[in-house]
Amino acid sequence: MKKIWLPTLALFTSITLAACGGGEDSENSNAEGNSSGDGNWEPEQSLEFVAPSGAGGGWDTTARMAAEGFEEQDIMDQGIGVVNKEGGGGAVGWSYIAGKAENPHHLFVASPPLLLIPLNGQSEYGHEDFTPIANMISDYGAFAVREDAPWDDLNDLFEDMKDSPEDITVIGESSPGSMDHIQFVKIAKEAGVDPQSVKYVSAQDGSTMTNLLNGNADVYSTGVTETVEQVRAGEIKVLGVTAEERLEGDVVEDFPTATEQGIDETFVNWRGFFGPPGMTDEQITYYEEKFKELNDSEFWDETRDKYAWNELYMDSEEYAEFLEDEKESMQELLDEVNVEEE
Amino acid sequence: MGSIEGILSGVQLAFSIEGILFVFLGVLAGTLIGMMPGLGPISAIAIMIPLTYNMDPTVALVLMAGVYYGAVFGGSTSSILLNAPGISGTVATSFDGYPMAQRGEAGKALAVAAIASFFGGTVSVILLMLFAPVLSSVAIVFGPPEYFALMVLGLTAISSLSDGSTVKALISAVLGIMAVTIGIDSQTGTTRFTFNNPNLLEGIDFLVVALGLFALAEVCALIINRNQTSKDRKSLGSLKLSKNDMKDMSGPMGRQSILGFILGVLPGAGATIASFIGYITEKKLAKKPEEFGKGAVRGVAAPETANNAATSGAFVPLLSLGIPGSGTTAVLLGALLVLDIQPGPLLMSEQPQLFWGVIVSMYVGNLFLLILNLPLIPYIAKILAIPRPLLISLVIMFSMIGVYSISFNTFDLYLLVIFGVIGYLMRLFKFPPAPFILAFILGGMMEESFRQAMTMSNNDLSIFINKPIALGMLIAAFLSFTVPIWQGYRSNKKNSA
Amino acid sequence: MLKPVHRKISLLLIALAIFYLYLAYQLPSFSNSVINASTMPKILGFGLIALSLFLFFTPEQETKEEKEKRHIPKADLIKIAGVVLMILAYIFFLERLGFILVSFLFIYFCSYFLGYTKHSINFLVSILFPAILYSAFTMLLGISLPSGIIPF
Secondary structure, eight states: SOOOOOOOOOOHHHHHHHHSSSHHHHHHHTGGGGGGGOOOOOSSSOOEEESSSSTTTTHHHHHHHHHHHHHHHTOSOEEEEEEOOGGGGHHHHHHHHTTTOOOOOEEEEOHHHHHHHHHSSSSSSOOOSEEEEEEEEEEEEEEEEEOOOOOHHHHHHHHHHHHGGGEEEEEEETTTTTTTHHHHHHHHHHOOOOOGGGGEETTTSOHHHHHHHHHSSEEEEHHHHHHHHHHHSSSEEEEEOOOSSOOSSGGGGGSSSSSSGGGOOEEEEEEEEOOOOOOOOHHHHHHHHHHHHHHHSSSHHHHHHHOOOEEEEEEHHHHHHHHHHHHHHHHHHHHHHHOOOO | OOHHHHHHHHHHHTHHHHHHHHHHHHHHHHHHHHSTOOOOOOHHHHHHHGGGSSHHHHHHEEEEEEEEHHHHHHHHHHHHHHHSSSSGGHHHHOOOOOOOOOOOOOHHHHHHHHHHHHHHHHHHHHHHHHHHOOOOOOOOSSHHHHHHHHHHOOOOOHHHHOOSSSSHHHHHHHHHHHTTTTTTTTTTTOEESSOOGGGTTTTOOOHHHIIIIIIHHHHHHHHTTTSSOOOOOOHOOOOOHHHHHHHHHHHHHHHHHHHHHHHHSSSSHHHHHHHHHHHHHHHHOOOOOGGGGGHHHHHHHHHHHHHHHHHHHHHHHHHHHHOOSHHHHHHHHHHHHHHTOSSTTTHHHHOHHHHHHHHHHHHHHHHHHHHHHHHHHHHHGGGGSSSSSHHHHHHHHHHHHHHHHHHHHHHHHHHHHHHHHHHHHHHHTOOOOHHHHHHHHHHHHHHHHHHHHHTTTSOOOOHHHHHHHHHHHHHHHHHHHHHHHHHOOOOOOHHHH | OOOSSHHHHHHHHHHHHHHHHHHHHOOOBBTSSSSSSTTHHHHHHHHHHHHHHHHHHSSSOOHHHHHHOOOOHHHHHHHHHHHHHHHHHHHHHHHHHHHHHHHHHHHHHEEEEEETOHHHHHHHHHHHHHHHHHHIIIIIIIIOOOOOOOOO
C-alpha cells in the first residue's frame, strides 16, 4: 500500500513528554528560556529526534543510534525520544518540523532527498527552511549488474550506453529525479553519457533486486550495503561506487570507485541532523558541540562499523555551504534530465 | 544432509523454552493488534521493532514472524463482524463473512475463518520447508510484464463480483482506478489530481477507502434498521460447524493453501491478490456460485486460507534471497537489519539454525493461534449483541481511530466520511462497491508495472507476448472475462427464442 | 427522458469524467518517459464516458420493489444527517479537545440520538471504551493519540 505506516513512537517518549506536562504549554515556553546571561543554552525538556520515514530505514537507524549514543555516553542530560513521521518521501516529517519553528527541542535526520524532493516540487519545504546542525555520516551509491553481464567496469557500461542507451535499463527504488536516479546520472554524465538518454525505471515495491536478477533490468543503482549479500553469493557484481576512495570493510573494499576508473565524479549520500527554522546561535553551538562529542566517541565508531557507514562530520556552517553547492549541482542535473515536451 | 542437520537445529530452537515463549508472545500480540481496526501486520511489526533492539536476533525474528502471521490471522475479525476490513488481505473475507454474521452466524463465520487460516498457514509452512530452497529461483521469475498480466487477471474478478449489472460493476471499477491515480506518479514523479493539496501527495490510503465504502456505508444502513431486535444471543456465539460445512470448506482449503502459497512466494503479489484470486476461483468452481456474496461458507474459507498461506509464502524470497516481496516483508527486512541479520542467498547455509528455526516456529505459532482464537470466538461474536445505537457509535469511532493512527492527520478522516457517503450512494443505486476496492488495490500496480514493462521494452507491446507466463495469464484473463459474457448472451438468446 | 434514475446518474458520471479528463490533459509530459503520466487517466476518462453512455441507453430493469427500497423515510434521513454532522464535529474537535473527551461525547450523544435510553450503561461504555483504547494505544502500542486538554 502507499503509505506504509509506522508511527513508532517509542514508549518512553510519550511518558517523558507526559511527565513534562504533556502539551502545548511546555512546548511553547521554549526558546528564550535559558539563553539569558552568559550565552549558554541548554534544552529544558526532553528532545525529540524525528525520522521522516518508517522504522528500520536509514534515517530511522541513524536517529535511533544517535539517541542511544547520547544516552549511553552521557553526553546530554535530557532524554531523547525517536519519532517516525512517515510520508511523501520525507515531506510529512519536514512539514511537522517546520511547524515547530522556534522550538529547538525537535531535530530530524536528513539526507539528499531533502534537496531533491523539493527540487522535484514534491515538498513545499527544502533545506533552506531548516537549521543545519551537524552532518554525521556518509554513505555511497553502488551500481550493480548481474554476475554474467557483459560489462566488467563502468567504462564498458558507459561506452555501450553511449551507443545504444535504449538497450540498457537502469532500475532503482526512488522515483525519477530522486536519489537512485540522480546518483547514476551524475556519474554517467561525467563519463559522457547524455543524462536524458538514461533509461531509468523506478520500482518502489521492493522488486528492484528481483528485476536485476531476472534480467528485466540491467543495472541496479542503489546503496553500497544493499549489494553486499548478493555479491557474496556470487549473483551480482558491483561495477563502481560513488565514493572518493575505496571503502573499508569485508566485501566493499573490493568495489572500485568511479574515480579510479577515470571518471572524476562522486556522489555522497550524506546524513545529518537539522533543527527547526529560527534557532539561535547559542542553540546551534550547543548541539554542534554535543554532536561533535558523539562523533568522536567510541560508541559512534562502533556504530559506523556495524552499519558500514563512513565518517563525515561537518559543523553547521560547513554544512550549510556544502548543501548550497550540492543543491546547485542537483538542480543542474535535474534540468538536463527532466525535459518537458513542447 | 546439511539441510537435515539444519532442520534439526531449527527444531531444537523452536521447541526451546525461549523459542516457544516468544512465538507465543508474538502470535498473541499479532492477533490482538490484527483485530484492532486499522492496525495490520505492517503496524504490528513496526510496533515491535523498538522492543527487539537488544534481543537475540533469532528469537527476535521468531517473535516478529509470529507477530506478522498472527496479525494476518486476527485481521479477519473486524471484516466479518463489522464489515470493516483493516487490511487489504481481508477485504474478500467480508464479502461472505459479514452476510453470515448478519444472519446470526457470526461465531460460525469466525470459526470457519480461524480453521481456514490455520489450515492455510500450516500447509504453507510444510510447503515452505519442502520447497524453500527450490522456490527461491521461482520467486524471481516475475518481472513487470508478469505482474501486469497478474493484475489484469485479478481485475477480471470484477465480472464475478457483480451480481447485477455488469456495466455498473465496470463503472465502479473505473472509479476505483481513478481514485488510485491521485498522488505522486511513481514513474515520472509528477503529481496527479492533487489540487495542490499536500495531504494528497501520498495518494489516498487503502484503509480510508475500505473503511469508508464498507464500514461507514454499512453504518448508514444500520441507522435505518436501528430498531431491529438484536440477534439471538445463543446462535451468535455458536461455533458449531455441520458436517456439510466441513465438506464445503475442505475443497477451498485444499486448493487455496497451495495457490495462496504460490502467489505469496511471488514478490509483490502477496496476501491481497491471493485472497481475491482464491475467492473468485472458488466461486467459479462452486456448484452454486449464486450463494457467494450472500454468506457462503466457502466464500469465507477460500480467502482466509489463501491470505494466510500467502503470508508464509512471502518468507521464501525474504529468507532465501533477502528480497522483500511486499510492504510488510520490507518492514520486516528493515527490522532484521537493525538486529544485524542480513538475509541473503547465503543465510540458509551460513545460519541454518536461524533459517529453519523461524520456519519450524511457524508450525508452533499457527497451532497457538488456533488454540488462542477458538475459545475467544463466542465472546468476540457477542459484540454483535450490543444494542444497535451503541454499536453504531462504537463502529464509527473505531473506524476513525483506525484511519487516524495511520497518518495522524484529520484530513484523512474527512476523506473517510466522503468515501462513506460515496459508498452509501453506491449501495442505493446498486453500484457494487467490491469492484471499486479491487480496482483501487490492483489498478495502481497494474499501471505501474505496465509502464515499467513498456519502458524496458522501449514501447514495444510484444514484451507481453514473448514472455510465456505473462502471455498465459493474459489469455486466462481474456477467457475469464469473455466466456461468462458470451454464455450469458447465449442463454439470453435461447430464452427469448 | 431523464426519468429513469440511471440516466441521471450516467449524466453525472459523464460530467465527472469530463472534469477528470480536463485535469488529465493539464499534466506535463516528459520526453524521457515512454508512457506518460497522463496516458492511463485519459483511458480511464474516456472509458468512463463510454460506460456511462452505455448505462444511459440500457433499458430500465428496476422493479417497483427495488425503487421502494431507495425511498428512505424522512425520519431516517434526519438521523443519518445528524450522525454525519456529529462525525464532522468529532473530527474537528479530535485534536483540539483530545481523543478521550471527544470520543466520550461522541459515543454518548450519538447513541442517545439514535434512541438508546439506558443512560447509565451508555455513560459507562462511552467513558470506559475510549479510556481503555487510549491506554492500549499509548502504553502498549506506543501510538500516541491526541491527549488534548486532559493532562495525561
